[in-house]
Amino acid sequence: MMSGNALLERGGMGATFAATTTRWVVGILFVLTLLASMANLLIPQDSALHVSTYTITLLGKYLCYALLALAVDVVWGYCGVLSLGHAAFFALGGYGMGMYLMRQIGDRGVYGNPELPDFMVFLNWDALPWYWFGMDQFWFAMLMALLVPGLLAFVFGWLAFRSRVTGVYLSIMTQALTYALMLAFFRNEMGFGGNNGLTDFKDILGFSLQSDNVRVVLFATTAFMLAAAYVASHFIMSSRFGRVIVSIRDSEARTRFMGYRTENYKVWLFVYSALLAAVAGALYVPQVGIINPGEFSPINSIEVVVWVALGGRGTLYGAIIGAILVNYAKTRFTAILPDGWLFALGALFVLVTLFLPKGIAGLLAKIKPAKGSGNGDGGVAAEGASS
Numbered sequence: 001m002m003s004g005n006a007l008l009e010r011g012g013m014g015a016t017f018a019a020t021t022t023r024w025v026v027g028i029l030f031v032l033t034l035l036a037s038m039a040n041l042l043i044p045q046d047s048a049l050h051v052s053t054y055t056i057t058l059l060g061k062y063l064c065y066a067l068l069a070l071a072v073d074v075v076w077g078y079c080g081v082l083s084l085g086h087a088a089f090f091a092l093g094g095y096g097m098g099m100y101l102m103r104q105i106g107d108r109g110v111y112g113n114p115e116l117p118d119f120m121v122f123l124n125w126d127a128l129p130w131y132w133f134g135m136d137q138f139w140f141a142m143l144m145a146l147l148v149p150g151l152l153a154f155v156f157g158w159l160a161f162r163s164r165v166t167g168v169y170l171s172i173m174t175q176a177l178t179y180a181l182m183l184a185f186f187r188n189e190m191g192f193g194g195n196n197g198l199t200d201f202k203d204i205l206g207f208s209l210q211s212d213n214v215r216v217v218l219f220a221t222t223a224f225m226l227a228a229a230y231v232a233s234h235f236i237m238s239s240r241f242g243r244v245i246v247s248i249r250d251s252e253a254r255t256r257f258m259g260y261r262t263e264n265y266k267v268w269l270f271v272y273s274a275l276l277a278a279v280a281g282a283l284y285v286p287q288v289g290i291i292n293p294g295e296f297s298p299i300n301s302i303e304v305v306v307w308v309a310l311g312g313r314g315t316l317y318g319a320i321i322g323a324i325l326v327n328y329a330k331t332r333f334t335a336i337l338p339d340g341w342l343f344a345l346g347a348l349f350v351l352v353t354l355f356l357p358k359g360i361a362g363l364l365a366k367i368k369p370a371k372g373s374g375n376g377d378g379g380v381a382a383e384g385a386s387s
Helices: 004-041 053-076 086-103 118-122 138-162 167-185 212-238 240-257 262-288 298-311 317-336 341-355 359-367
Strands: none
Touching (some): 004 212, 053 212, 053 262, 053 298, 053 317, 086 167, 086 262, 086 298, 138 167, 138 262, 167 298, 240 262, 298 341, 298 359, 317 341
């Protein structure tokens, strides 16, 4: 049995390690973003040091995925809530941005209608649906891109957590939620472009999306939002709220017996996580250039869980590492073995489960010098993350 002083010392070292990790993550993001942006804008294209606009866009997409993985790690790694529906919040945020970008096309579309997007003209719509009103204003569109996923997460979490639905049953419910939304958005009468979704974007805030400068700004904005989300998540998990969340993960019944309304903590953490996913989706759309119902696919949510498991759940930085590594591998292997990528992903998940149960973050915690290792868990409240 460990003494009280030993526990305090161990927790203090863990908090110190987590704070140091946060500075490292933010610092690395800043340096890499600065170097990549300068290499794109300032170095001539014929130079070996030039970073192409395609690469900048690809890096921006990876960072959007990293932000989505961070959102999943917050609820799964620290609260033990395995959500298989975060693709829904990601896609809803993306549709909010996509609707704004579609309204910016104006009469430059194929059919030249200044009010109706091309797909509505093609489907013989005679008026803009009420839920498209105001989406030509950036601030309103971004408000909706956050409000709708946040409200959905609140209603779903309030009903599920107050009913004390946990474990695999909760995971199935989240997967059913995203699947239902996917089927709904596939329907043309929903007014979101049906199977084709929203695409052919031109401008954002009056600036051309084809411009190298705009691409770099979007990439830098994504890096900034990822860093801000990481710092905010670290602050939350280092607070009293975060300690209660971890205690819920380890033993919800005991935490409830101590007088905490555990369902309230879980609901608000779920909402926060959904908002992070929505921000990731909103940043993803202008860089990729399309949003369609396929983004709701349950397989996408399962992939995010694989990213987090590979990187190491309950560490925050592990989610970022996992998302970037897996998606980089996906980019490479889909070009080399397009039919075998899913098998490679499945094999990767099995190998990580067998040989790296705590992911890459757990491996890094083992090999780092004992002097600065703290509790070796990779972050505040990460101890027991794999329990």
